Amino acid sequence: MYLCGAYLQEPMSKEKTPNQVLSILQMKCPNCRSGAMFTNKSIFPISKMLQMPEKCSHCGQKMELEPGFYFGTGYVSYGLTVAIMAAVFVAYWVLIGLSYKDNSIFIALGVAVGLTLLLQPWLMRISRVLYLYMFVKYQSGNKIVS
Numbered sequence: 001m002y003l004c005g006a007y008l009q010e011p012m013s014k015e016k017t018p019n020q021v022l023s024i025l026q027m028k029c030p031n032c033r034s035g036a037m038f039t040n041k042s043i044f045p046i047s048k049m050l051q052m053p054e055k056c057s058h059c060g061q062k063m064e065l066e067p068g069f070y071f072g073t074g075y076v077s078y079g080l081t082v083a084i085m086a087a088v089f090v091a092y093w094v095l096i097g098l099s100y101k102d103n104s105i106f107i108a109l110g111v112a113v114g115l116t117l118l119l120q121p122w123l124m125r126i127s128r129v130l131y132l133y134m135f136v137k138y139q140s141g142n143k144i145v146s
Ligand SMILES: [Zn+2]
Pocket: 029, 030, 031, 032, 033, 034, 035, 056, 057, 058, 059, 060, 061
């Protein structure tokens, strides 16, 4: 798969390459892995949560490759949401136990839905990050200027 291939990619130079998973979690630019992808570090104010600079402040990588580029992130966040809910169910099943005889399935469902709702701002951001990482490889485009 395309995404898996990115993880196996060899770094082009012997210079210390920032860890890809860490860079994704810290929401750094995929090209230089040091510029921030979002204007505000915090998700507050919520209205500016998804505000991104036009270009990376460090390397000049475009943050929106084409108009409407981030429409595809819906699929990414859907996949992440399903994965989180499945993980909650498995954890609940292993740690507490699921049974048809009581309401445990509904409680587990409530916990899963509550958790995904709480994580929604983070999910929306990380989906954008993952989406851009699928298209932009490390040091693939612009040279680091600063
Ligand atoms: Zn950058």
